[in-house]
Amino acid sequence: MSDLLEVSGISKSFDGFKAINNLSFSIAEAELRAIIGPNGAGKTTFMDIVTGKTRPDEGQVRWGETSRSLLKMSEAQIAREGIGRKFQRPTVFEDQSVADNLTMALKAPRGAFSVLVWKAGKASRARVEELAAEVGLAEQLHRKAGELSHGQKQWLEIGMLLAQEPRLLLVDEPAAGMTLAEREQTTTLLKRLAETRAVVVVEHDMEFVRRLNCKVTVLHQGAVLAEGSLDHVSANSDVIEVYLGR
Template sequence: MSTLLEVSGVSVTFDGFRAINNLSFQIGPAEMRAIIGPNGAGKTTFMDIVTGKTRPDEGRVLWGEKSQSLTRMSEAKIAQAGIGRKFQRPTVFEDQSVFDNLAMALRKPRGPLAVLWYRPARADAERVHELAAEIGLSDQLSRKSGELSHGQKQWLEIGMLLAQEPRLLLVDEPAAGMTHEEREHTTALLVEAAKTRAVVVVEHDMEFVRRLNCKVTVLHEGAVLAEGSLDHVTANQQVIDVYLGR
């Protein structure tokens, strides 16, 4: 299988604390991966490195078929290259409708003139309706985003990321604060997305991870402790000692 993202021998230190320690990780172009591990394991720092927010002290982060070095690219260029990130708290434009949030997120030229003269074309409206159906918000398009439930806002933000047509989606704790039904819908949404792109989910909820039914990477002290199916990693004594036994 070809590799979309390859992280190789990456380390980063903050004020003497080694947050990432010789970490290596790779994911294919249409693959779901869950990342688990105790607080302070390096999960957020890993996503910060991939998106260019944090620069590693050493190691390589290679992207795409041409193995471009992400460590040489700005955050904006990395996003344009096809890496989308969803943070834990949903960030949507609360005063704008669901339709407008999705329309604003569509992958379009972003120069000053293009933005100034932008008028939604029929194709844009059709794409917004497609996205709304995909995330389960077709009946909410005219509603102000601020009126949505927590779960619906999470779906809208995932929809806004999908609108940018990323090849890799990094999602931080999507199940937090959701009802059982919302979590089931979120699982289906992410599994569907992973059919056509790489999806990395950082999550603490083991039941949610089990439903994703994917390969799991366990981080501890900034390095990979174990990797494999959820059953495989949860049977690993070291994983039990540092994470599951808590």
Template sequence: MTIGAGAGTLLEVSGISVSFDGFKAINNLSFNIGPAELRAVIGPNGAGKTTFMDIVTGKTRPDEGTVRWGENYTNLLKRNEAQIARAGIGRKFQRPTVFEDQSVTDNLMMALKAARSPWKVLFWRAGAKDDARVAEIAAQVGLADQLPRKAGELSHGQKQWLEIGMLLAQEPKLLLVDEPAAGMTLAEREATTALLVDLARTRAVVVVEHDMEFVRRLNCRVTVLHEGSVLAEGSLDHVTADKRVIEVYLGR
């Protein structure tokens, strides 16, 4: 019988440490998230938030520790970035990366999960099922009426939603989202909050964010990182009342 990463655990990061030129970016970090959970990660600059995501997605290899994934307790440290993405981990960076000269439809169509061998890509043609899936994703991210437009014509917030839609096309089990509210209008921020909350009903979503009001709207468990370790964890009210958090983060 295969042992999972723990009851109700999708991702288990345990005792991770990594140094760059003598600087310990991550220091004995442990972090768990469930299969349908929304989590916010906050902390001052240099706290290790980006490095944490780099390790989970295979971009950075830790000096020690383990990263386990899914029901089969898969060791992600033995996988490369592409294999980790195919396993169901999607990452959205702060600056949206979309094909600006292509339509919203084409961006989503290119992102659909499918066999990607050179031979199959050469002869692949979109079918009715693909068209329906693209329409479904566009509606989910609030772009149903934008499908014919070029991605470059979208607002900043709409580009963010398109990139989230492109990740959804890969059918991820975990989404890592970096500062989604940055540069958005108030209406876009509210729509993004609703989108992330909705997505977390069927998958895990980890949001790295500095905007405390945005985090409050997410109404989820919060993990505070400092010097590469977990400083505090709990509701936003709980962590913001912690004297250590006030001293190293909120008081600055």
């Protein structure tokens, strides 16, 4: 399977602090990957660089079959290329219905005039229903987003990202604040999504990562400390030292 995203030798400093230090790794086309590491390990900066929010001081970020450089693209261009990012706190339009949130997120013409005249047709409504079913919100379409539970808001936001038809989803701590049942449903959802696209989950919660049952990349001081299954990296003496301070 070919690589969809390749990060090679990227470094980034903020006021003398090296947040990313010669970081290199790759993500395959249809892969579920967990990225873990203590606070300050560089997880957020890595996502900022991939999505164009932050530019690295050195290194390359290559994308797709033709290995195009993401560093030459704006945030909007990167999003159009098919990279979606879900932040830790769900950002949904609370006063709008679930259906309206998903409709607004659909991949449609975005010019000033086309936005004014665009109306959801039969195909758009069918797509909204499909997305709602995919994220477990089929029964909630007419409810206001503000009435949803925390977990359901997280799923709605994932649905809004899916509406953009991404090839890579970056998901930041999806399990935070969820009930046990919601966490289990989220695990199932992320695993299923990774069958057809790349899904990168940045997470602190080891139990949640264990449920994902995927390859794990451990970051420390902005570089890859270990990589492999959770059992493999958990047995690594360097990882034990970083996490447990031994």
